[in-house]
Amino acid sequence: MTTIVAVRKGNQIAIAADSQTTFGDDQKLLAGYDCFHNKIFQHGDSYLAISGSAAHDLVLQGALKELKKKDLTSRKGIFDTFRKLHPKLKDGFYLRPEEDEEDPYESSQMMVVIVNAHGIFGVYPMREIYQFSRFWAIGSGRKFAMGAMFAAYEQDLSAQEIAEIGVRAGCEFDVNSCLPMTVYTVEVAEDAAKEKTA
Numbered sequence: 001m002t003t004i005v006a007v008r009k010g011n012q013i014a015i016a017a018d019s020q021t022t023f024g025d026d027q028k029l030l031a032g033y034d035c036f037h038n039k040i041f042q043h044g045d046s047y048l049a050i051s052g053s054a055a056h057d058l059v060l061q062g063a064l065k066e067l068k069k070k071d072l073t074s075r076k077g078i079f080d081t082f083r084k085l086h087p088k089l090k091d092g093f094y095l096r097p098e099e100d101e102e103d104p105y106e107s108s109q110m111m112v113v114i115v116n117a118h119g120i121f122g123v124y125p126m127r128e129i130y131q132f133s134r135f136w137a138i139g140s141g142r143k144f145a146m147g148a149m150f151a152a153y154e155q156d157l158s159a160q161e162i163a164e165i166g167v168r169a170g171c172e173f174d175v176n177s178c179l180p181m182t183v184y185t186v187e188v189a190e191d192a193a194k195e196k197t198a
Contacts (some may be wrong), residue, residue: 001143003063003170003177006048006113007159014163014185015047015115018171020178021054032181038182046072046116047184051139055108059093062167073118079129111138117189141170141177
């Protein structure tokens with residue numbers, strides 16, 4: 001129940017999120033009433049944002065702090081990190097990993113976007129890890145955000161400006177997303193910039 005976006009353009013990567021929390025189908029908590037409405041948190045040199053239960057925010061922050069060895073800079077490193085996190089989420093934070101009986105693996109029940117100087121990464125509930133070359137969005141407003149960012153991407157705009165357009169579109173049309181938004185940017189690492197152009 002959110003709109004979270006990430007955009008990579010030129011030497012900049014931006015991550016942005018709306019600020020509304022939704023309880024069930026009929027109650028919302030707007031930024032003006034919520035002392036902790038920022039959905040993006042920093043861990044080391046990375047910014048992370050989560051779609052799913054509001055409880056995931058503090059749980060993931062706590063689990064990452066407890067993990068001694070972690071790597072959020074590559075698809076493989078993120079996979080290994082979240083594989084090590086899963087038992088901690090179950091045993092230390094009481095995660096219920098059941099979704100569908102047909103699922104091949106236990107679920108982490110969350111979708112996470114990670115942004116750092118190495119790129120934009122998406123972590124999905126069964127620890128599927130994706131790396132996105134241009135932009136991506138998660139949450140209930142994602143379809144509106146993706147369409148808006150697609151339309152804006154080739155224009156003479158920065159990653160931050162495109163991310164802001166995506167969140168605004170989500171907030172305009174998704175009942176579970178609302179302004180104000182939070183935005184952070186990072187500069188692309190030299191090795192990551194070469195990787196993209198190679």
